[in-house]
Amino acid sequence: MDRIDPRDMRAGDPDREHTADILRRAAGEGRLDIDELEERLERAYQAKTYRELEALVADLPDGAALAPGSTGVVPAARTEPLPLKATMSDVERTGSWSVPSRLHLSPAMGNIKLDFRHATCPHRVVDIEVKGGTGNVVLILPKGWAVDDDQLRTGWGSVKNKRAGTPAPDGVLVRVTGGIGMGSLVARDAYFYEK
Known part of the structure; x- marks a missing residue:
């Protein structure tokens, strides 16, 4: 059996919520307008995989890819x-x-x-x-x-x-x-x- 790409693994509620936090922060900084925010939030809460979540934040400064098994952005993205x-x-x-x-x-x-x-x-x-x-x-x-x-x-x-x-x-x-x-x-x- 072929190994699954980690990005195609199932995401959990903490991952969806973390993605939503990134989106809300981006909207608060003026990076997303209200319509974009609502559309992306809806997609975030319906997302099944890390790949789907990653696509929603890929164009945002805090949008480092999500790691399977984590509860949000990979720590290395926020460290020195x-x-x-x-x-x-x-x-x-x-x-x-x-x-x-x-x-x-x-x-x-x-x-x-x-x-x-x-x-x-x-x-x-x-x-x-x-x-x-x-x-x-x-x-x-x-x-x-x-x-x-x-x-x-x-x-x-x-x-x-x-x-x-x-x-x-x-x-x-x-x-x-x-x-x-x-x-x-x-x-x-x-x-x-x-x-």
Whole structure:
């Protein structure tokens, strides 16, 4: 039996209520008019899956994807950025790990590798700020993901982005900003690393 996409899992009442709170907050900030709010609230309370709830808040600032089994937005969406610093050694995130919405990478004199192939990412956009030294940043991306490096300064470093462009409808956009220093940013397809 094929594994079900987590977004197609059944949502519960706490998830519906949390989505409704996001919608009400957005209306209070003037992001939704009253008709949009009523229409989305009705759809939220009728939603059966996380995917349906996610679609209702995807265009809102607080609209990070909902996580199966949680009672609302994934905590990483509301916490400080995840800092990863490689000073005299390498840092890796591989295997099963939860991707936060923001990361701060400092490849001073070491390399940082982020392997997203088996990671859980409930966000549509992941922002990575690089404060580079002489180290490299390597991003290994699954099918459907894309990398935007337009706002990344290179200095004496280089960028090798094989995943530029627009992500798939169910994919993730990784936005890389900051500066790479004297190192390199490498963004590659997952299949490049599969044996």
